[in-house]
Every structure is written in structure tokens, then in C-alpha cells.
Amino acid sequence: MDCQYGAKKSVITDGIVDDNYDDAHIIQKIRKRINSGDKFYSLEFFPPRTDSGGVNLIARFDRLAIGNPLFIDVTWHPKGNSGGDEVTASLTIASAALNFCGLDSMLHMTCINSTTEDIDKYLRKAKKQGLRNILALRGDVSDSIDESVRHTKELKYASDLVKHIRKEFGNYFGIAVAGYPDGHPECSSYEDDIRRLKEKLDNGGDFVVTQLFFDAETYFKFLRDCRNAGITAPIIPGILPIQGYNSLRHLVQLSKLPVPQRILDTIESIKDNDEAIRKFGIVEATNLCKKLLASDDVPGIHVYTLNREEAVVKLLKRVGLWHEESIYKSLPWRPSANGKRISEDVRPIFWASRPKSYVHRTMMWDEYPNGRWGSSASPAFGELKDYHIFYLKNTSKKDELLKMWGEKLESVEDVYEIFTCFVSGERNKYGYKVDALPWSNDALALETLFIKKSLEYINSKGILTINSQPNVNALPSTHEVFGWGGPNGYVYQKAYLEFFISAERFKTLLEVLPNFPMINYHALDLSESINVSNSDHHQPIAVTWGVFPGREILQPTVVDPTSFSYWKDEAFALWTNQWANLYPEESKSRQVITAAVRNFVLVNMVDNDFIQGGNLWKVLDQLFSLEADKAVY
């Protein structure tokens, strides 16, 4: 008998049922992976030193998210303002990773130079932003600014911090603690160190991340000793792929780690060859990880990335832990990792290329659409005033943008060309590739390649597309490009197209649209003095859905008339904020954009015939024909 009904639904871990913990606690994820035998990795970062460093780090998170880390963590730097609101604050970065990059994110926190008031303030703030996991540390003594502060508040050790978090926040936070396979530099003995680790766990720590080490046996001995000392929590080995001579030296100095002579000799011999050191680092780390992962006692590895990407991805690929998300994709879009949004499974298609903006503009919602968008949903979107926020920013610099989008625009036809080049991948007339548009920070979505030629053609004719998807009729849910939701299902899409068109041409389009009863459309200009649709004013249209075994139908993407009005404001604003503003105020180039925007209508069209498809191209063909006819007479 497979299973019994009526059992209380609770998280079942390795023998332990903990009703107070949920899937947002990293320990639960770790336990699931231990049970399934599916080994994982996590990635450690430090906060950026500059705002543009923040923009780049977010882009890096997005790229690394593709490989499905179990979680990432962000270090705490008490000398900086780690709990502040700046882009360079640890809390800001950890929160952005969680909310906007869909990464489960753990925030480090040290107690050594903080008052309990400070600690509580940071924790409350972390809680407010949806963070659910803390790595509790003492912090380096050198960070201490005032001995009196340290002692009066009685958070002298990490174990005190763990106890304090549990006391003040109960089970809200998952808590990780640090383990030292080579012993803590300041501890009296290795045995004492293990006793202290046990104390941290006894006080409420969930699992252990180890300090870096260089020999597998160091870890295995530590693990054995911990188990012998009664420590049952998972102990995740921390791995550093050596990335350079200086960084290694710095680290070793700080942590007083014993580095094997073998490594020291090699490094010393190639110390002026960064490339060689990095290669050596990858090889070393790969060998170490393979030894570790071969053991059933190692559920996964924790990688000290030093904010580097290349070596880390190489290492993960070599040890077989890098799993590109396609086959794991639970939804057509990447869900936020914030627990508040855990049940969210429907979004309007409009923000498909700007998911962070969607998450940002809906952050204040109390509930998120689940199962279906619903006609009763009256979404209130956050205002459009936050273009400066680092996680919404374009990673390209102004001079790069000008190269892509034109140093000088003479007419709106120049704009057509940029759109066309973005779709075709060809160089623009200045010889540069157009890798991004204001509505799309990334290259064209993979699925768009299926309709690339048609998109290219209509853009060259001034139908400026900013969003599209081809129709899909019952492809397997494991399809490389269109699949999502897990195995054994079928996925479907209605063809969708969203574009800017001049108000005059839109009038002509309205003459041919009645020939296509299977098309639903909605058109708005900026002021909504043009507001035309043949659809129900309140009904959303499902444009992506999936049929899976043992479930109701999933319908994760909709075209919703109310949301479209909010999106329209954003889509129009991007013309100005991202493009027109690149040019001097009275310049011809800026005028070209602003004049076009004043005259544009934003149109969305859904082809309800998801089986045959083709109506969206046909209606535009008819538009072009009618325009040609009109030009003749």
C-alpha cells in the first residue's frame, strides 16, 4: 500500500518531523537532498564595493542561478555598513538575490562588535525582506571596535548569537554555523573547538559549513570527530578554488590555515602566471571535491567563490554538480525565492523579459495569484519611480548603449533598424551588435528563435516588437526549449505578439483585425485616449498552460487587461528613461525618440488558435498590403 490518506501534512526529514520548519529553511532542503542522494552545491559571495559592482553581481547571480545552486550566502563585514540600505550592504545583496534572482539566500551575521539592539535591528530588517536563513558567526577580533560593547551585551561567541536569534525569533530563521576542520585559530585546542561547535548546534544551529581546507582527509577526520562528539547535523565542506597568489596569501594569513607544502610549492613556482594559478586551483579543487563527493557522508559542497564566476562554473561542471535549469524548470518563468511568494504560479506575460521589475512592482502584495490569475484580481502595481535601483539596471554602460542603439538617430527608421538588428543578431549600421533593448536586458529568448525570421521582417516594417511567443500545441513538458513543470506533461502556448506601432498605422490595423476573429487584441497609447480591445474587460487570457499527471491544469502566463495598463506605462517610460535620455536634451536623436513615443500605440495580440497558429503574421501581412494599396491610390 503506497500511502495512507489523512496523515498530517508536515515536512518529513531524515527521521525528524519538524512542524515548525518549512521549505524556506535551508536545512530542510539539505535534508531532502540527503534523503534523495542528489548532491548539491552552494556559493558564497561577499558584498560589492561599488554600486556598479552591485549591478554586475546581480547579473552574475542570474547567470549562476541557471546552474541551480541549493543556496547562496553573502558575507558580513562589520566595518562596512553590512546591515544598511546601500547597494554595498550585505543585507541588500542577500535580499536582492532572494527576491529578484530566485536564489535561496543566507545572510552571514557577526556579533563581535555589535550591540544586541543592532543585531535585532538587522534581523528584523532581514525578516522583513523575506530572508529566512542566517549564518551566525562571532566575527574577527580585528573587527572589534570597542571591547566594552562586546562584553556588556553578552554576545561574545557565535553560540551566544545562535541562542539570541532563537530566543528573539524562534524558528523563523534557519541558522547555519561555521566549523573549523583545522581548528579555529584562536581556540585552545581542536577538541575544545568541536565542543564549541556542538554548543552552537545545541543552542539552535541547523547545520555546519566548514572553513576551507585543502585535503579531503582533513574533512573526513573532522567529520568523524564531530560525529563521535555527538554532532548529528549535516556538515558541508567549504571549498576554495585557488584563484590567485595574493588572494590565497591573504586568506591564509587571516585564517591561519595550514596549507600543504605541495600546494605552496606549486603556487610559488607559478606565482607570476595568474592563468596557470587559476588552472591549478580548478584542478586541485576538482580533485578534492571528487574525493569528498565520492563519500556518502558528503551531501554537497559549499564553494567560496571570491565573487568569481568562471573558475566556479568550471569546477562545478567538472564534478558534475552544474545542472542547467531547463529540465528542472518548474515554471516558464523563474520564481522568486521569497517565501511570501512561494505559491505564486501565475504572472502576466508583459514582464517576461523584465521579471525583476515585475517582482519589484508587486512586492507589496499580500497574496500572489495561485492556480489562476482570476477575473477578480485587481492588481495594484508599485509606482514607476525606481529605475535607479541596481537590480533593475541595465548592465551595459552608456557608451556601450550608444553603440548598440545609435550614436545619432536621424529618423524613426533608424529605430526600426535597431529593433531589426536586435532580432536578427546582425550588426547595426555602425558595426555593433545589438545585444539588448530597453525592454530586454538579455538576448532574445530561446523560444523566440522559432519565429525569428517573421519578427525580423515585421520589425523592419516598423512593427516594433518587445514581447512575443510562438504557439505550442502539446509538446512534451521536457522539451528543451518550451518545456517546464517536470516530466510526463504536455505544454501549450497561444502565440503572442506585443509591439509599438504609430497611431495612424494602428487605424489601418483596426480595419483588418475584424478578419481575424480568433485574435484577441488590446491597444493603448500612453494617455489611454486610445484604448481598444475586442476582449472582455476583466477576463485574463491564459497564453501558456500545461497538463500534468495527477494535477489540475497549470496556467502560469496570462494576458490580463488590467495589468496591461500598468505595463504600458513602464513600456513607454523605458523609451525615455533608457533610450532618449542617452542623448543631449535638444538633440535631433532625442527628438526622434520622443516624437515617436508621443505617436506610438502599444498593442498586444493573442492568437487563440494555438493548434494551427499563424494568424498574427497573417493580420500583419494584411496590414502591409492594405497600406501598400492606400499608398497607390
Add this chain to the structure above:
Amino acid sequence: MDCQYGAKKSVITDGIVDDNYDDAHIIQKIRKRINSGDKFYSLEFFPPRTDSGGVNLIARFDRLAIGNPLFIDVTWHPKGNSGGDEVTASLTIASAALNFCGLDSMLHMTCINSTTEDIDKYLRKAKKQGLRNILALRGDVSDSIDESVRHTKELKYASDLVKHIRKEFGNYFGIAVAGYPDGHPECSSYEDDIRRLKEKLDNGGDFVVTQLFFDAETYFKFLRDCRNAGITAPIIPGILPIQGYNSLRHLVQLSKLPVPQRILDTIESIKDNDEAIRKFGIVEATNLCKKLLASDDVPGIHVYTLNREEAVVKLLKRVGLWHEESIYKSLPWRPSANGKRISEDVRPIFWASRPKSYVHRTMMWDEYPNGRWGSSASPAFGELKDYHIFYLKNTSKKDELLKMWGEKLESVEDVYEIFTCFVSGERNKYGYKVDALPWSNDALALETLFIKKSLEYINSKGILTINSQPNVNALPSTHEVFGWGGPNGYVYQKAYLEFFISAERFKTLLEVLPNFPMINYHALDLSESINVSNSDHHQPIAVTWGVFPGREILQPTVVDPTSFSYWKDEAFALWTNQWANLYPEESKSRQVITAAVRNFVLVNMVDNDFIQGGNLWKVLDQLFSLEADKAVY
């Protein structure tokens, strides 16, 4: 420009926007039909005189519902207890038609011998049961029992009653009033009669249903005179297809109607030939209706059915008003007409053949599943104690049931044969057709014919099926058998099978089920000591869904694990209540059933491969093979 967003959603009638009225008010439906030019009909019934008459009337409602009347109404008989709880009460019948037959239902009410307290009590009761429409009448003077009552309470005329309903219940009720094309028998003059009609409408009446008449010109003159008197409300002509000599004589006496000599002569000449009179009645009524319906001034007709069915359906078919529901079907199952359930669009498949029981057991719900069943729904079903309720009863009498299901059962194989005959349509070994089973008052659903041969085979092998549907992959939503939801859509089904099987055989079934990963199953015995499933404990499975233009995906039928437990109780109870109890207490026949029931497991299976299908038959084939193998060794 087709339409503007942001307009307040309100019911738009012919020029009038009435925010206080909604679609449950019959006048709104009439106005919509006037606007669309789509002529309608309504049907008038009197309450039954006996309980079994009630059972039959409900069955008649079900058959007539197929032809899509705009509404039905039930007359009020103050000498009987029209507002009581008996099956013979007008209120009971009107409520059953609304709640259980999906018919918009209007209750007549007279005031002449009632106190306002009585009237208010009846109205409150009607409101509680979901009735939203009243035909307000004075009532026959002969019905008056006490002159003093009549006068002290100041509800002397229908216009007083209308005013009273409006005063006490605002716009909750829609109110119809009666018009007399030949003048009211007690009124001083025809003109005075029209003035009184105007008063009834001015006091709050919505529309007029006329007394019966025999010449089209009588109606058209009345209509002209009403319009000239400033009456703007719709005036629906009342039509009586003459059904017999005596009933006509009685009616004419009561209403003092002038019957044209032509009709009197004909009737008199064939008064001993009921069949001839009925035929004449249909011809007369057809001619009258055709003249009326040819006019743009006549939006529809109101038929005095005298609780007869045949003549009425013939008349409606001849005048082209009988529209079988298939092409109009909004959902795969017939929705209740109770306004409280207006947004209900998902039901578990288990009650597919017992929709009235489902409605009955969910009457107390505050909300009904809309859009999807949802995993959070924790349905609480009403208890199983109401088998006696007339609208849940089998229309067949005990002796008919015994003929169908066997006067005498020797073994469980006799039961297999009854199930097999029900599916095959062949006569049982006693020579009788099996038109119904305890789980299905009606013949096999049309769609089941597609899998009839397979069903027949497995029932003959003791897989006793009580519920099933074939898989459907993207058939047009207008498909004659499988279509629903309106034009231009596609409908889908996962194959479904639900059956009783002995506990021993179920064990063998469990051995072959793992070979079919695309099947979800759930099995329960009566006590739930067997409770086996390979599905999520909480997730419903959509087994019928549809994709339509401009909408989210509709998924009106689900297999829900929680509901299945409730349904199981009902399915098991039907064995005993409807079948075993036919036989004497200690009889062999009863023992055959009760022994089988003790040993049965109720199994449901969903084949998630809705594109290929076939898994449900294959798994049972493997069961039969394995059983044969076991029998050999």
C-alpha cells in the same frame, strides 16, 4: 473603437441600466432575449398531489430542461399548504426546480386569504431557498376562507401584494404580474382592468404574463391598449394547448373565458376521443403561437402545461422554440440555477450521474469552487441521511426495480450480469432491460457509448463500473457529444474509470498498477481500512478541461482525493439502500449484496495520457491475465 476599459460593470438592458437587478431576475433574461431577438418560452406547472407525483414531476423537469425554457413557474394553491415543507407544496417544487433541475423558477403567490405575516414568512422561506422571482396574484375569491383576514391586512389586490413585496424585500425578488386580454372576470370593465395592470407595474411589477386566450388578435389588441395606457413592460402571451374536454371545461368555468365558437364546436364533435382532442389542441396552439411569434412585439410565449409533457414538447418543436441543450451547454454538467451557485464551475466527477445528490450535499457551502477546485478546498459534505427526499429518489417503482436488478440473486455473478446488461443495453436473464442502476437513475451517458464494448467486457469480469469517461484530445467545443463551453474552443478529457472490485482481486490489481506510471489511482473500502493511492493526498486532478478564446483554461471536472472519501460512503450506501433493501431481510438475495459490499473496494483510476489513452483497459487486461496465471498454478 470597440470598447473602453474602466466602464462600470452593470447589467445593461434595453436602454435601462439597473444596478439593483441581476441575472437571477427573470426580467433581465427577458430583456436580453428581447435585445438579441432570440425568442423564448416558459412553462407553468401546478404542484403535485402526491409524493410520488413529486418524484415524477422532478423527472419531467429534468427532461424539459433539455429544451432550455427561459424559466418555469409553479402555481400557488392557498387551500393546500403551498408554503409548507411537503413535497406537494408549491414552494418545495419551485425550490427543487431551481436548485436541483437547474431551472430558473418563479413561485406564484396569492394574497387573498393570507395575513401579511403569512406572506412574509413564505417570502423569507423562498428567499432562503434561493428563489428570486414571484408571480404576484390576488387569488380566487372562492379560495378566501375568512373575509376579515382579507381586509384587515390590506392586501386586497395583487397590486397591494406587489407593493408589499417591494416594501419588505426591496429588489431582492423579481415580480411578475398577470394580465387579462379578455378582461378579469370580476373587473368592472376592460379599461379598468388595464388601469389595474398599470397599477401593479407601477407598484413594482417587472413584466406581465397573460391569462390564456384563443385568438392572436385578442392578445394584439390587449397589447396595443396596454401600450396606449402607458404600460411599457414586456407582456408575455399565455398559451394553453387544449389537452382534454374536461380540463378545458373546468378552466373556462373558472376563468369565465370566452371560447371561440369554432373551438367549442370542434371539441364538442370529438369530445369522446382524447387523442383527437389533444391533436387538435396542438394544432390550434401551434397556429396561435406562429401568429404571435411572427410579430416583433412578442418576445416569447408562456405555456400552461397542466403538468403534461408530450403535447408541450410537440408544440415547442413545431414553433421552433425547443432547443436541445447540447450546443448551448456551458459546462459538461448542468449548473444549478440558484444564484448562490452562479459562479460554480468545478465539481468532482464522482457525482456525474447523481448531480442532485451533489447539489444537495453541498447546499450549505458558503462558496463554490470557481476556476479550479484548489488544493486548499476542504470540502465538508452534508450527511447521508436524506435518501427519502423526493428529488433524490429513483423514479422506478419497487416491482420495476426488481425486474431490472433480479427478483432473486443466487451469487455475486448475478450482480455482474445486471451491471453488464446496464452497459450493453441487452435484456437480463429474466428478460428485462436494465435502464438504471442505483448509481445512475438514467441511461448510460452518451459519451460512454464510445467505450461501451470495453465497459461491457470488464463488467462481465466483475469490474463493476459506476462512473467512466473516455479520453478526449482537442475536440472542437461544439462537438455533438463531448462539446461544451461555447464555440471556437477545444475540449479535453482524461480517461476515467470508477468501479467496485473485491478486496482479493484488488490485491492482484496492485501488483500490475506499477506497470502504468501514467495512471493515478485511489482505492477505498467502506471503513477505509484499505486506503491506497499513488497520488498526492491533497491535489485534485483535472479530468475535463477546455481551452477557449479570450479566457483562462476552464477545468470543470476533477478527481479530488478528499471528496472521494465522501462519495465512497454514498456509493457504498446505495448498494444497501437501493438494492439490498428490495429483498426480505433474511433472504439469500439480500445476503448476496451485503456480503459483496463488505468485501468491495471502490477504485478510481485516471489515465493521465489523454493523447494516447488506453492505459485503463491495459491495466485491467493485465489484471485478468495475472489472475488467469494464478488460477493455473
